[in-house]
Amino acid sequence: MSPLLTSVLWTLIKVAFALFAVGLNIAGLLGWVERKQSAVLQDRIGANRADILGFRILGLFHPIADAVKMLTKEDFVPTGVNRLFHTMAPCFSLGFAFLGLAAIPYGGVVHVAGKAWSLVPIESPVGLLFVLAMLGLGLHGVMMAGWASNSNYALLGGLRGAAQMISYEICMGAILAAPAFLYGTLDLETMVEKQGGFLWGMIPNWGCFTQPLAFILFLVAGTALSKRTPFDLPEGEAEIVGYHVEYSGMKFGMFLMTDFIETIVVSGLAVAIFLGGWQIPGMALDGLSGAVLMLASFITKLLAVLFVLMQIRWTLPRFRFDQLLSLGWKNILPLALANFLVTIWGIYLWR
């Protein structure tokens, strides 16, 4: 097999892993986690009725039932909508979220059978920018849905979504500038590699210890960027109607899924930049067992971050829109810029 064909095949396998094993799997499970976690923390039982042959397994069949319901529902398109854009909007949202998922470093470089195999699906020296760009492009789905629906409520929801996501994208850039300068690269895999070893011989040299402020700000901005509670103003199911009022069936399901996938992307970024990615402190990972450990370590950290984000989602009430924007522009952005200045100053002094 020619080296080119091998590398193309290997990339395809990795991307497929990212989309199906990580993306669709965890996104489907997140629907279950969302129900069950909220139920347990609110002293309830949660969805437990879907069963196959009498087996319920803690309500794990509910995501399947949901998917079947979404797929078999009538795909209702109201009169007056721009059919092309109305159909394209959920595809844009979900597609770009998926693409962002493909550049997350699930593992580093391992040597198997005398060759170096990288476990990053899309190896790129500007992986961080790629993920941020995909998160940003997802915004077009929201705007398109709001505009093409030919409904005032959807348009207002789309406007809110656009304002929120653009604000927090700028914040995100300002926040991630500091770790990018600290690691001296935009390549996510190199960033993870630089987080090996220990600080002062005891705590792991992870981004959350070297850049604690950036880590907290990133979690806030990431939640806002993925449109999750407490920042779910573009949707606001209960009281303010969102950009997807005019959607039904699987198109609506795709918007729901976008939220989950974007949360996974943001959590993946948080793990890669701030939580040491696939690193296990004090262990040098290589070979086949190293690859497995890398994946296990990364997925474990990813699930832990998702758990915390889900807990935040069920703890905090929704922000008001002016509070949301003032939090982004007046608090997070200055703090992120100050953090950036202190970081480059520190790098200059200690280098």
Added chain:
Amino acid sequence: MAMTVREVSRPARSFMEQIFLWEVCVGLMVTFRHFFVNLARHALRALGLKVEPGAVTIQYPEDPAVLGKRARTRHRLLKRADGSPRCTSCLLCETICPAKCIHITPEESPDPRIEKRAKTFDIDIGLCIFCGYCVEACPVDAIHMDANKVELSSYTREDMIWTMPELMDDVPKLPRALRPAPGIGPTVPFVSGSH
């Protein structure tokens, strides 16, 4: 009169409240505690240990409905020591009933000490509003609302009418179509009401 102005002092937000982060952590501590405590309780109960339940949910059709001690539920007609109904057919309950769901046919009592007794005593549960006036009006303590049965639905309006033996729990309440023919079934004869 001049309008009075009242100054309402609003508490100034402290620095910790303004940065919001600490308050978020306090909230998260509450939800995390609930989550892990409930999770542990669910797990221990699944292992068969007797601990407090992890959820306050009552899964009603499978678990019995939990009623308050003084809940007003379906009516119950009380009996004397000899098994005859206490009711003396004074019609006070029928009179006071705001929903007009009680229908009594009086008849002379064979007992010389008692003037009247009920020939039929029907309550249309479909009309009853569970106000409890009948219980309060009864001078001989013949009717209570403590059968503790809340599953009172039926497929026809006729089946919502409860007759005297059914209210005394002498015979089970069955849909009309399933009742045995008069004479071969229960010892207490069915007497249809005045409807």
